[in-house]
Structure formats: structure tokens, C-alpha cells
Ligand code: SF4
């Protein structure tokens with residue numbers, strides 16, 4: 001395993017680059033949708049080829065996934081709880097009416113950065129940080145916000161920026 005990521009250094013760098021990444025986000029909205037998907041997908045795969053999420057887990061440490069009903073049923077089964085008890089114990093509704101975790105770090109995150117419910121984890125965890133999704137234009141604002149959470153997304157923005165300016 002690679003050595004643990006320096007998340008304080010990441011946070012500092014992400015904050016320093018936030019204004020530029022917001023501007024980049026605005027400019028990316030002018031790119032044709034298919035070209036934009038390709039730009040993100042290429043940068044996403046190049047980044048994750050080298051990224052070891054087990055050195056990071058900052059998403060699990062600082063944010064909550066959305067839990068849909070299917071996620072709740074699967075996770076409750078994995079930890080041998082009734083669905084209602086699972087909700088009572090771990091979740092609340094946010095302002096958009098979605099179930100999210102009561103606390104961060106996620107209670108299912110182990111000390112070695114693994115997920116103790118990995119096979120049953122919510123779809124939002126499987127898909128995070130969403131940068132390989134089609135119709136990425138709809139997720140530009142979210143992706144700019146995720147540069148503050150996910151070192152991979154910060155790297156993806158760096159790559160796209162370099163490509164557009166080359
Ligand atoms: S998805 Fe991003 S924030 Fe989550 S562990 Fe991987 S690099 Fe870190």
C-alpha cells in the first residue's frame with residue numbers, strides 16, 4: 001500500500017485553487033456535451049490508474065453519501081439490523097429529503113480506510129466522485145465542490161486545465 005495521503009496539504013492546495021477551478025467550471029459549461037464527457041472520462045481514468053483510495057478515504061471521512069431505500073435495505077441486512085432500526089441509529093433526512101449519515105467520518109469506515117460494508121455500500125459510494133459519468137455538464141457545480149473533498153477530482157481539474165491550455 002502507498003503511504004497515507006497528506007490531507008491537510010491537499011485541503012490547502014484545493015482551497016488555493018478553488019477560485020481558478022470555479023472559473024474553469026464556468027468555461028467548461030461552454031464545451032459541447034460529448035466533448036466534455038470525453039475530457040472528464042480521460043482525466044478520470046488517468047487519475048484513478050494512479051490513485052489508491054485506501055491512502056485517502058477523505059470522502060468517507062468528511063461527507064455522507066445519499067442512502068436510497070435499496071441502499072438502506074442492503075446495508076441494514078449487512079449489519080444484521082431491521083431497516084427501521086438502521087435508519088433510527090445511523091440516518092436522518094437532509095434539506096432535500098434524502099437520507100444521509102448522522103455523523104462524519106462514516107461509522108462503517110475502518111481504521112485502515114476500508115469500508116466494513118464494502119460489498120453492500122450505497123450506490124453513491126460506488127459512483128463517487130462521479131467524474132466518469134455521462135452528461136457530466138449537469139455535475140459541473142458538484143464537481144467543483146468536490147475538488148475540496150476529493151484529491152482525485154482536484155487532479156482531474158488540473159489535467160483538464162492543462163489540456164485546455166496546451
Ligand atoms: S474517491 Fe476521492 S476522496 Fe474518496 S478515497 Fe478516492 S481519492 Fe479520496
Ligand code: SF4
Pocket residue numbers: 059060065106107108109110114115116117118121122125
Ligand atoms: S458506506 Fe463505506 S464507502 Fe460509503 S461512506 Fe461509509 S465507509 Fe465510505
